[in-house]
Amino acid sequence: MSSRTDKDTWDISTSVGQTALFVAAARALEAQKPDPLAVDRYAEVFCRAAGGDAAAALDDADADFPLRTEWGGHFVNFQGARTRYFDDYFQGVAQAGVQQIVLLAAGLDSRAYRLSWPAGTVVYELDRPRVLQFKRETMDSHGDTPTAERREIAIDLRDDWPQALRSHGFDPSKPSAWIAEGLLIYLPAAAQEQLFAGIDALAAPGSFVAVEEAVPMDREVFEAKRAEGRVSGQETEFFSLVYNEQHAPAEQWFSEHGWTATTTGLSGYIHQLGRELPGPGTDARHMLDSNSLVTARKE
Template sequence: MRTDGDTWDISTSVGSTALFVAAARALEAGRSTAVAVDPFAEVFCHAAGGQWAALMKGLAPQHKLHSEFGERFVDFQAARTRYFDDYFLAAARSGIRQVVLLAAGLDSRAYRLGWRDDTVIYELDQPRVLEFKRTTLADYGAAPRATRVEVPVDLRDDWTQALCDNGFDRTAPTAWITEGLLIYLPADGQQKLFAGIDALSAPASQVAVEESVPMNAAAFEAAKQQERAAGEDGTFFTLVYNEQHKPAAQWFQERDWQVSATPLPGLLTALGRPVPAVDSAAGQMTGNITLVSAIKPR
């Protein structure tokens, strides 16, 4: 259950969802047909231990990620990762050298994408989540491929000031990402997030957003009850707000950004992955997701 001002580490509340996503990316990396490979996802799972390490060792055959839902969730993470990887690589080719990961979680792009040496990557998240990632990858012997700056802050607080206090250059074009974030913010938090991005974005900045249309109230409550009945309270539906301030494409278009929207089902099809049935658990989670990218005019 979410509350105002709640906090978490990598194994609790919203933080634990980062491990679920990392495990999905690790399973995708092991597929012969992988469309996105994150070599550090498995490292995070081993470091977290418990069910996550067991899953990587093949010792958790009953894990949810081995279910029909899990198979489709891995497909979803593969497509989402590929979309945002391509977005960042294109932004880098366009000349952008400043990157902001909002709710960075276990995003390892600072360590695995081909950045220019003069790129600065700001990672914003809860302090203990950032600490877990930093220490885990340092112990593994990995080093970021660009200058990486941690900004420990709750995105419901004044994150724009925290970002600027850590060296962010508001005169430089920036590539922003909000991946797996909006559903964990109330509607007013989403509005403040978009407004902060717009205010800090110099001309030629870019943003990529994952968003999901809220479920109807009855279906959302039923999904929460099913999760609790399965002993999964605090896994997904009980953590999200199920609110939306305004569709990202509309919000940024109204401020003259050049917008492109990609519905997730279409992306799955383009990548050769099945689209979950609308009435399935996976379909309820992914069916209404759209990936949006936008460029601020020069």
């Protein structure tokens, strides 16, 4: 399934980098709705700057683009709900007085530009160099400035990112708030363990963490589907990018390390927000049922 290698690399339009553009396109489509779950006004800016499929999807110019299919409609709801959930998380974090924010695999997350941060807040954005470069250049040419102090850390999250964070001024003696949104599936299990352990080691009491996680896909089910010719090109590409591993459910891991954690199932949350769920047994329903949003606070 996965075609990933230990030292693989990418920019915004290749390999794992293009997934940042894909979720940005979903956020842009959510923002176009009359009753959006969340409005990320920069998502469209990024898609237009990148051009190609991501921009065409916004204008409905490509009816076959995955986000324009029935499955895609549910994926857009997913991204809208996920953005809303984590925006609310950061609002709570800011109200609690936390001033160090760490976006692990920031991609095209625009929270450093669009959320209202108290004075003195520093947002650390970790991702691969060319992904961060695309984001910076796009925002600069659009004339936008961050609403907090933004520090880029160009790194591979399979490497020693805690050291890089400290060398950019992160202070482990002060509370911090972390997010791993749309990231874990792109890391092997060992790097997931390193990620959670790194957060725990650098988080002072009173810190927060938010994680999106997915139960790995059953390989036998995937292979059976493929044998029956029921796997689309889009799915094949997706499964070539993910490791399909889970080190440990986030709630369990953080609870065992002195945090108080809560898991919110994505399907239930989307239903609670008033959006229709896909029918049982569909690929879209499986996607939503497999995903959870986890938050935790370190005591």
